[in-house]
Amino acid sequence: MAFSDSDHEETKGTTKMMAGLIIATAILVVVGVLVITYYIRRSHRNIEARENGSSDERQIEDVELPSFELDLISNATSNFSSNNKLGEGGFGPVYKGTLPDGKEIAVKRLSRSSGQGIAEFRNEVALIAKLQHRNLVKLLGCCIxxxxxxxIYEYMPNKSLDFFIFDHTRRNLLDWPRRFHIICGIARGLVYLHQDSRLRIIHRDLKASNVLLDSEMNPKISDFGMARTFGGEQFEGNTNRVVGTYGYMAPEYAIDGQFSIKSDVFSFGILLLEIISGKKNKGFYHLNNSLNLIGHAWRLWKEGNLSELIDSFVQDSCTLSEVLRCIHISLLCVQQHPKDRPNMSSVVLMLVSETAMVNPKEPGFLVDKKSLEASSSSKPESSSTNELSLSVLEPR
Structure with a gap:
């Protein structure tokens, strides 16, 4: 009987031991599978990254763009120090760097969390590497x-146009002759993109922050990540992904995704109004009439009081007829319908000569803040005449 109890206890212990071994083995198998899966996925990501890198490098070689070593760029920017950071856009941060030979550069680094991505990176490389014009920023190379x-771009010591014209102190440094010089330079750069380059290029994101200024305050159009090219006789296109900056976008592009050289013309018209007035189109509402910048300019045109639009910092240095002519041109550029807007070669001609100009019609995106507030109210109201051409839109 004692032997039987002992045998039973031994059998029971053996069963527990086997169960423990089975559980431990199962846990080890699961852990092993997870570890193997992790390393396989990481290996695939590394292979994919290398393949993408190789593909990108091959595309860079196709456009014969110089390549910079990562160590060189890291040293030039003090390991991407925050002290060397110039700013940040949709692409990612931009750093100032100094090469061993003393040459200053601007390094545009793709952020992993960027709303833009590798497609925009490739697009900018493919486009701007082939462009040569004094009013376009020069791409020196890349690092992949x-x-x-x-x-890697040439360094612009005077930063961007918005750094001056929207600052109450710094805009005093831009008298009218300098502003007019900048206006003409931007216009010539757009003529090159739309007409004189090998491919017709639509920038799609022309704005004050994308106009850089060199040491002599010469303007250079930058940031071609959103640009599109046309070949042959193609003049317009459509997209389901509207990109750009609210406040500069043409009505047909913001609403229907239709872009053309005339959508760049609209953006130029907004930029021209901003340079003249020192005010941003987005967020501007005149205290007396609650109109945005386009609406305010249009009202002053109808009242014959355009001098009120001119930035007070340039009134003493400007030739009034020249400024009024620029305002006239800006209103022609921001017309509601693309067919009513001039092309950029005509704009350049109007800027530098006394050629006759047609009178503008009511502009597009002319917004009355009071009308918008009334339309957002839940109370029904009777219809009335106002100067709201289009409601405010946000880009998708």
Missing amino acids: QGEEKML
């Missing part, structure tokens, strides 16, 4: 190593 993707 692993997940790092960077564009």
Whole structure:
């Protein structure tokens, strides 16, 4: 009987031991599978990153763009120090760097969390590497190593146009002759993109922050990540992904995704109004009439009081007839319908000569803040005449 109890206890212990071994083995198998899966996925990501890097490098070689080593760029920017950071856009941060020979550069580094991505990176490389014009920023090369993707530009010591014209102190440094010089330079750069370059290029994101200024305050159009090219006799296109900056977008592009050289003309017209007035189109509402900048300019045109639009900092240095002519041109550029807007070669001609100009019609995106507030109210109201051409839109 004692032997039987002992045998039973031994059998029971053996069963527990086997169960423990089975559980431990199962846990080890699960852990092993997870570890193997992790390393396989990481290996695939590394292979994909290398393949993408190789593909990108091959595309860079196709446009014969110089390549910079990552160590060189890292040293030039003090390991991308925050002290060297110039700013940040949709693409990612931009850093100032100094090469061993003393040459200053601007490094545009693709952010992993960027709303833009590798497609925009490739697009900018493919486009701007082939463009040569004094009013376009010069791309010196790129750096592609692993997940790092960077564009290397000539350094613009005076930053961007918005740094001056929208600052109450710094805009005093831009008298009218300098502003007019900048206006003409931007216009000539757009003529090159639309007409004189090998491919017709639509910038799609022309704005004050994308106009850089060199040491002599010469303007250079930058940021071609959103640009599109046309060949042959193609003049317009459509997209389901509207990109750009609210406040500069043409009505047909913001609403229907239709873009053309005339959508760039609209953006130029907005930029021209901003340079003249020192005010941003987006967020501007005149205290007396609650109109945005386009609406305010249109009202002053109808009242014959355009001088009120001119920035007070340039009134003493300007030739009034020249400024009024620029306002006239800006209103022609922001017309509701693309067919009513001039092309950029005509704009350049109007800027530098006394050629006759047609009178503008009511502009597009002319917004009355009071009308918008009334329309958003839940109370029904009778219809009335106002100067609201289009409701406010946000880009998708």
